[in-house]
Amino acid sequence: MAVIQYREALNQAMSEEMERDDRVFLMGEEVAEYQGAYKVSQGMLDRFGARRIVDSPISENGFAGIGIGAAMVGLRPIIEFMTFSFSYVAFDQLVNNAANMRYMSGGQFSVPIVFRGNSGIAGNLGATHSHRPEALFSHFPGLKVMMPSTPADAKGMLKAAIRDDDPVIFIEHENLLGDKGEVPDDPDFVVPIGQADVKREGSDVTILTYSRSVMTSLKAADKLAEEDVSVEVVDLRTLRPLDMDTILASITKTNRCVFVEEDWYYCGIGAGVADRIYRAAFDELDAPIQRVAAKDAPIPYNRTLELDILPNVERVVEAVNSVLYR
């Protein structure tokens, strides 16, 4: 297996799927001639040509809708939002059209489309460019929501998203784009939608998390191991639909749970997941679930303030200690 960056893994996933299926194309701002604002689509214009790697005007509402229309008649578009904050400009298309089309038409029209791009609090970008839209999109029946944490997952999950017949919201993380890892080169390597992954085995506490918070949680687990606390880190990978089997197996093993997420606490992903755990496995828990999330404020430009808003290793350690009553 080759060691490549997360962004290269995304590129491989799209390129392999485009190689396999002529109906797949990529559209978005600066994806072609500029080679991608974050270099995710580097080289793809040369390889696939302007018919399939399509530079769009800065018109998120327009090109998201064009993707949906094309998907309704049989193409399989990948629509890139340069950052996911911009998807809000296209919110109507995603939630009124993509999410509802199959239902409203009584099952007559599928929308096999992937909306992808990066999100997250990434370094002095201020409030508008630092959104974490995952909880928002996970709210809507009809959408699937995926957030990979490693290069291998990025590739396998994006391939699954492209092959899926439903609209998938595929959210990358700007701070993970340069991360390196071993990535399978088998063209049929796919990480199925709705499959969580135990990123670290442990027996005392389960940390449920996703995206960059997986890395924060793994660091916290390392630190806690020095104190003989054994932490299991479960990467949800798909936020809708949720892999409750893997979640409950881990809770049943450890009886304690901490949820770590970068989005806001109120109505965040952890709120929905905790509710489902309480109702499915209340008796398995030896302590209330603790949640670590971003502080409840828009994201400031100032780096010191910005870092303080993010969940960090110290807060995760503190939450783990709290469910252990340490």
Place this chain on the structure above:
Amino acid sequence: MAHAQTEAKPIVDREQALDWLRQMLVIRRFEERSAMLYQRQKIGGFCHLYSGQEACAVGSIGVLREDDYVITAYRDHGHALARGMEPRAGMAEMLGKASGCSKGKGGSMHFFQANRNFMGGHAIVGSHIPLAAGMAFASKYRGDDRVTICFFGDGAMDQGALHEAFNMAGLWKLPVIYVVENNLMSMGTHLHRHSAVLDLTQRGGPPYGFSASVAVDANDIEAMAETTLEAANRARAGEGPTFIEAKTYRYRGHSMSDPMKYRTAEELEKARERDPIALYEVVLRERGWVDDEGLELMQAEVKELIDEAIAHAEEAPEPGLDEIYTDITVSPHIPQE
């Protein structure tokens, strides 16, 4: 039975003309009976009637091919019927029944029929205009010569989605025909109060490099057909989109809940003098293609067709409660609760 055209047709022979007249009568009767059913609370939600605008849908869709795509907004009954939807499937949808064209999950504003490439009624103003560009994008991507026609009202001219889609449609010369059915009213707001520029052909085509931007009297069904056919031919030839301002008038309020206080009885009466169905009857009589007897027979047939559709819809079963969780995703939907 109304049916979509199998080939792009020239305008117009006797058989074609009589079929168009008949389609307009079907739409008119379907909707006027729907109004009665709405008042009896058999039809729920919002119900936006098309009465007065029939020539626009029938004339334009009538010259397209069966493999072309048709998409419209929430005032969609006329376009669906002109595209060949069975009145019973439409009426069952209005009543929310399982045999409705969208299985009772769409309602009046969300008629769909995939096997006639009827790509739906869409109820967020302007939101479907990019979808039409996407369908046209797919035709260009595949290298086929299908055309997409997209209908919307003058109120949609003010939505950003329209201008974004128009820009890309013009930029990429997509084979799409955009038809604004200018009935002068954006819900209850007259054109002169919602648009700084009253000539919509200036707002539609020219700023976006369309191949043409034309106004047409949409009470004249053959004028509508001719204009659309020219647009379709340009689109198939790779010349890109056409913007058509179809000048029309709706007899009823924006929806059934609209008392229409913004217009006078005189205005409505004046508009009815140019009723598209009555106008075409005169034309066809003058050509000797129809007479009193023929018209009476046609009206009786249409009445029977709609009566049958209503009877079917009233008797049709409700969708089962298990239908709540079907058609959400292609793969089995896992409720997140």
